[in-house]
Amino acid sequence: MSVVDRQEWDVVVVGAGGAGLRAAIEARERGARTAVICKSLFGKAHTVMAEGGIAAAMANANENDNWRVHFRDTMRGGKFLNQWRMAELHAQEAPQRVWELETWGALFDRTKDGRISQRNFGGHEYPRLAHVGDRTGLELIRTLQQKIVALQQEDFKETGDYESRLKVFQECTVTRVLKEDGRVSGVFGYERESGRFFVLEAPAVVIATGGIGKSFKVTSNSWEYTGDGHALALLAGAPLLNMEFVQFHPTGMVWPPSVKGILVTESVRGDGGVLRNSDGKRFMFDYIPDVFKDKYAETEDEADRWYEDPDHNRRPPELLPRDEVARAINSEVKEGRGSPHGGVFLDVSTRMPAEVIKRRLPSMYHQFKELADVDITAEAMEVGPTCHYVMGGVAVESDTAAARGVPGLYAAGEVAGGMHGSNRLGGNSLSDLLVFGRRAGWHAAEYAAGLAGARPVVDDGQIDSAAAEALRPFSAESEIEEPKGGPPENPYTLHQELQQAMNDLVGIIRREPEMKQALEKLAELRVRARRAGVEGHRQFNPGWHLALDLRNMLLVSECVARAALERTESRGGHTREDHPGMDRKWRRINLLCALTDPTGGLAATDPVRGQIALTRETTEPVRADLLALFDKEELVKYLAEEELYE
Numbered sequence: 027m028s029v030v031d032r033q034e035w036d037v038v039v040v041g042a043g044g045a046g047l048r049a050a051i052e053a054r055e056r057g058a059r060t061a062v063i064c065k066s067l068f069g070k071a072h073t074v075m076a077e078g079g080i081a082a083a084m085a086n087a088n089e090n091d092n093w094r095v096h097f098r099d100t101m102r103g104g105k106f107l108n109q110w111r112m113a114e115l116h117a118q119e120a121p122q123r124v125w126e127l128e129t130w131g132a133l134f135d136r137t138k139d140g141r142i143s144q145r146n147f148g149g150h151e152y153p154r155l156a157h158v159g160d161r162t163g164l165e166l167i168r169t170l171q172q173k174i175v176a177l178q179q180e181d182f183k184e185t186g187d188y189e190s191r192l193k194v195f196q197e198c199t200v201t202r203v204l205k206e207d208g209r210v211s212g213v214f215g216y217e218r219e220s221g222r223f224f225v226l227e228a229p230a231v232v233i234a235t236g237g238i239g240k241s242f243k244v245t246s247n248s249w250e251y252t253g254d255g256h257a258l259a260l261l262a263g264a265p266l267l268n269m270e271f272v273q274f275h276p277t278g279m280v281w282p283p284s285v286k287g288i289l290v291t292e293s294v295r296g297d298g299g300v301l302r303n304s305d306g307k308r309f310m311f312d313y314i315p316d317v318f319k320d321k322y323a324e325t326e327d328e329a330d331r332w333y334e335d336p337d338h339n340r341r342p343p344e345l346l347p348r349d350e351v352a353r354a355i356n357s358e359v360k361e362g363r364g365s366p367h368g369g370v371f372l373d374v375s376t377r378m379p380a381e382v383i384k385r386r387l388p389s390m391y392h393q394f395k396e397l398a399d400v401d402i403t404a405e406a407m408e409v410g411p412t413c414h415y416v417m418g419g420v421a422v423e424s425d426t427a428a429a430r431g432v433p434g435l436y437a438a439g440e441v442a443g444g445m446h447g448s449n450r451l452g453g454n455s456l457s458d459l460l461v462f463g464r465r466a467g468w469h470a471a472e473y474a475a476g477l478a479g480a481r482p483v484v485d486d487g488q489i490d491s492a493a494a495e496a497l498r499p500f501s502a503e504s505e506i507e508e509p510k511g512g513p514p515e516n517p518y519t520l521h522q523e524l525q526q527a528m529n530d531l532v533g534i535i536r537r538e539p540e541m542k543q544a545l546e547k548l549a550e551l552r553v554r555a556r557r558a559g560v561e562g563h564r565q566f567n568p569g570w571h572l573a574l575d576l577r578n579m580l581l582v583s584e585c586v587a588r589a590a591l592e593r594t595e596s597r598g599g600h601t602r603e604d605h606p607g608m609d610r611k612w613r614r615i616n617l618l619c620a621l622t623d624p625t626g627g628l629a630a631t632d633p634v635r636g637q638i639a640l641t642r643e644t645t646e647p648v649r650a651d652l653l654a655l656f657d658k659e660e661l662v663k664y665l666a667e668e669e670l671y672e
């Protein structure tokens with residue numbers, strides 16, 4: 027067995043986006059020797075792509091804002107399926123996390139009187155997104171990296187080694203969480219460049235690997251987002267929560283084909299951009315659902331007045347939560363009122379002077395100019411829904427971010443479930459990363475310290491099986507006996523077929539027969555994936571990397587499809603054409619996905635029958651003082667009959 031490196035740490039953080047870096051900083055500050063592992067270059071994570079901003083009720087732009095209003099907006103956006111304690115902690119702690127970033131060197135845009143500027147976003151009652159133009163994620167990551175370097179410099183002064191207490195392993199992929207007696211004992215992975223295997227032994231592992239978008243054909247996500255952390259948790263024995271909820275962002279680029287899916291930030295609408303169909307109509311006024319009727323403008327005049335006087339006018343319906351806007355665009359296109367390339371028009375050119383557009387939306391200006399040869403200061407953009415974010419994820423304890431059922435395992439950021447319920451509000455992810463990244467790092471460090479001399483030991487047998495699993499694509503032809511027949515499969519072909527199936531059959535609008543068809547297709551792909559073969563060596567071999575990522579995408583896709591088939595209602599990021607309404611009975615139900623083989627081995631499971639078992643659990647009742655923040659008439663729209671009675 028060819029493990030080249032075996033090191034010991036107290037806490038290992040898998041993922042170096044906002045959640046992972048915030049967790050690592052916290053763990054290190056609490057005394058844990060902490061390693062961070064990331065699949066791509068350090069600093070290149072989804073977080074860096076975040077454009078719009080960080081949602082935090084700092085009340086800089088409207089003094090009526092506070093954590094309670096933010097909590098209410100988050101619960102409404104998630105259609106009350108949020109793990110309410112997470113939503114509470116998030117709303118309460120987000121402002122502190124933003125101010126803390128500033129003390130670490132972040133330079134946010136300012137108001138005229140020098141405070142952190144906050145912008146409007148869909149579903150947020152007040153302007154709430156702290157931002158840096160439309161490059162907020164870049165500033166967030168830059169600041170966290172700078173903080174990490176500062177901590178390493180402190181360590182150097184004390185120990186003579188920059189990496190003695192905090193080390194980043196970049197361009198490395200983790201393929202397994204290792205365990206001893208049910209507790210976490212470390213991780214197994216490989217260096218992407220050399221292909222060499224490594225083991226980091228640690229009693230606490232924080233998973234912060236982000237999303238799953240690469241299972242879908244049209245997505246805003248980049249190549250890393252293959253659901254690795256979701257799969258790592260499942261394979262380690264931790265359940266995933268409510269995986270049916272996948273957010274399709276309403277505005278991705280639709281043209282040219284090579285850039286289809288790339289995000290057009292919601293700030294375009296927050297700053298005054300409007301959506302029009304091919305008849306030139308601002309169609310969103312026709313799509314305000316009953317639950318939001320009293321909060322959104324009914325006429326264009328009122329909507330436009332809101333930008334200047336939000337206290338006396340209702341907000342424009344372009345700023346409804348993302349699920350509502352995405353469905354509306356989908357309907358317009360379906361009804362034949364779409365733009366030439368199958369989207370709708372998003373226009374800022376008639377709404378703001380060119381220099382304001384270039385100042386407030388610099389990335390969007392360049393993105394369209396360079397990728398589509400469209401000048402957004404002079405003409406409308408063409409946009410359509412794109413798979414963007416997964417609300418479902420690792421089921422965690424709200425306060426500690428501990429993954430359920432696996433001592434020593436933690437999850438934070440997009441990979442964790444619960445916080446956003448059935449639909450995430452824009453800007454609530456960056457704040458989620460900081461709030462729960464910190465909490466995960468804190469509790470992981472505490473857990474590791476509490477074990478003192480009784481740390482789990484890494485079992486060599488597990489290392490051997492993880493290595494054999496990783497090497498399997500090199501021997502697809504010669505060694506694999508079952509399933510017999512057929513040459514090795516090309517991982518790229520399998521990936522394309524998976525993406526197409528998920529896009530077409532479990533996408534933005536779902537129907538029972540199509541989801542059943544998707545499950546059949548997934549069964550076929552699982553069988554074929556056992557023969558996924560690659561040529562060449564382990565030295566930088568992207569085909570091999572993809573062959574390994576396929577395991578994760580297939581697991582996660584099965585979770586999404588099974589849960590979507592089970593939930594017979596429409597709520598947030600899950601729309602059933604055959605069950606169009608939100609059903610209050612379903613508010614009380616969480617769907618949990620676990621592996622059918624609890625030992626975490628996949629070879630033994632029947633690929634046709636499936637690898638995922640689904641169970642229902644009753645959600646915890648929302649605490650009374652939090653319910654009291656809502657009008658009774660509003661609660662009647664969301665809560666199940668028995669909850670109202672209680």
Ligand code: FAD
Binds near residue numbers: 042415452
């Ligand atoms: P990420 O930032 O996605 O980082 C994941 C990390 O895990 C990476 O370092 C990756 O390399 C690593 N990783 C993955 N798998 C492995 C593995 N197997 N082994 C080792 N490492 C691994 N949200 C907002 O709140 N506001 C916004 O304005 C906003 N804009 C967005 C714009 C775009 C284009 C996109 C795509 C998303 C946007 N979001 C926004 C969402 C938000 O950016 C993400 O949800 C968030 O950044 C996820 O952060 P994270 O820390 O959970 O993971």
